[in-house]
Amino acid sequence: MQFIPFNRPFFGGKELDYIKRAIDNMHISGDGSFTKKCHALLEQSLGVPRVLLTTSCTHALEMAALLLDVQPGDEVIVPAFTFVSTVNAFILRGARPVFIDVRPDTLNMDESVLERLITPRTKAIVLVHYAGVGCEMDAITDIAERHRISVIEDNAHGLFGKYKGKYLGTFGRLATLSFHETKNFTCGEGGALLINDADCIERAEIIREKGTNRSRFFRGEIDKYTWVDIGSSYLPTDILAAFLYAQLEDRERIQSMRRRVYEYYEEHLRNWGKNHNVRLPFVPPHCEQPYHMFYIILPTPQRRQALIAHLKGRGMLSVFHYLPLHLSEMGRRFGGREGDCPVTEDVSDRLLRLPFYNELSEPDQGRIVDAILQFDDV
Numbered sequence: 336m337q338f339i340p341f342n343r344p345f346f347g348g349k350e351l352d353y354i355k356r357a358i359d360n361m362h363i364s365g366d367g368s369f370t371k372k373c374h375a376l377l378e379q380s381l382g383v384p385r386v387l388l389t390t391s392c393t394h395a396l397e398m399a400a401l402l403l404d405v406q407p408g409d410e411v412i413v414p415a416f417t418f419v420s421t422v423n424a425f426i427l428r429g430a431r432p433v434f435i436d437v438r439p440d441t442l443n444m445d446e447s448v449l450e451r452l453i454t455p456r457t458k459a460i461v462l463v464h465y466a467g468v469g470c471e472m473d474a475i476t477d478i479a480e481r482h483r484i485s486v487i488e489d490n491a492h493g494l495f496g497k498y499k500g501k502y503l504g505t506f507g508r509l510a511t512l513s514f515h516e517t518k519n520f521t522c523g524e525g526g527a528l529l530i531n532d533a534d535c536i537e538r539a540e541i542i543r544e545k546g547t548n549r550s551r552f553f554r555g556e557i558d559k560y561t562w563v564d565i566g567s568s569y570l571p572t573d574i575l576a577a578f579l580y581a582q583l584e585d586r587e588r589i590q591s592m593r594r595r596v597y598e599y600y601e602e603h604l605r606n607w608g609k610n611h612n613v614r615l616p617f618v619p620p621h622c623e624q625p626y627h628m629f630y631i632i633l634p635t636p637q638r639r640q641a642l643i644a645h646l647k648g649r650g651m652l653s654v655f656h657y658l659p660l661h662l663s664e665m666g667r668r669f670g671g672r673e674g675d676c677p678v679t680e681d682v683s684d685r686l687l688r689l690p691f692y693n694e695l696s697e698p699d700q701g702r703i704v705d706a707i708l709q710f711d712d713v
């Protein structure tokens with residue numbers, strides 16, 4: 336019987352054709368015609384003033400930290416339940432992380448404890464829309480505005496997700512996207528910075544182009560370019576942009592394939608979950624999710640480990656997600672202790688992500704569901 340992986344990259348069909356076109360254009364470095372097409376598509380479909388493709392979401396977050404001028408001694412509030420890049424980008428600039436716990440329902444930043452963590456040193460609130468389900472943006476935006484603190488949305492999971500009818504990634508001063516192989520739309524490794532604050536646009540272009548004003552030069556606005564600020568090389572080759580554009584063009588088909596996978600799990604596991612004290616994902620009625628992942632939360636860590644082994648024995652790979660950042664080796668160096676973020680600590684031990692990819696066939700998904708339903712007997 337064939338092995339069912341956790342993730343499988345998807346090729347819509349036009350990727351190679353577009354890569355060939357990028358090569359035929361004789362422009363394979365950054366900011367060629369396919370990069371511009373990706374920028375325009377994302378700007379128009381999301382309604383964001385400026386989008387810049389980057390080499391990863393990690394790098395887009397690093398750009399955000401540079402744009403905010405994060406300095407040693409600044410504090411950045413980040414969820415304890417996230418990927419390392421959400422916090423690392425700011426630590427690189429010398430910031431101190433202040434870990435915030437997550438809500439037990441959506442696993443997003445718990446906005447009810449946010450205000451308590453703000454100090455005069457707080458430079459940014461960096462949030463993650465876990466699984467592409469929106470954080471409580473009304474409350475978070477209100478707190479951030481009252482304290483004049485920038486909000487950065489790490490929207491690695493949530494492209495085309497919405498909160499109260501508005502796209503995720505359009506609330507914060509800056510937001511980031513990931514096009515890593517595991518995401519809904521991919522070019523292998525890639526990301527984007529979404530710039531909602533028009534005042535950040537020019538400097539973002541400079542930081543992305545090694546601290547030079549080369550972007551203005553290429554637009555014909557100046558007759559030579561030079562070193563004007565700090566920066567690095569954050570722009571991807573146009574070959575990757577060509578691959579990505581093929582996927583973004585195909586977004587409706589991709590999202591409907593993923594929706595089918597999500598709904599199949601939900602429909603077939605709902606009753607089993609109720610009867611076995613296993614929680615399925617929660618999407619508040621005011622959020623529209625982009626079907627990035629399907630997770631379940633088992634009643635105990637032992638049951639979670641047993642289910643991973645049970646599925647593995649039947650040739651299918653399920654995986655856990657984030658280990659609490661405040662309890663990691665690095666997190667402890669910043670003073671993280673057991674009990675600081677109890678929901679994160681509890682959920683992280685019990686959460687399991689099921690195989691999820693665009694072309695996961697119904698028979699294969701049926702095998703996964705059957706294996707889970709048989710888990711009672713072991």
Ligand SMILES: Cc1ncc(COP(=O)(O)O)c(C=O)c1O
Nearest residue numbers: 391392393418420491513515526
């Ligand atoms: C919430 C979050 N932020 C950032 C990243 C990093 O993305 P990338 O691999 O594009 O750098 C990930 C990776 O999965 C993630 O889950």
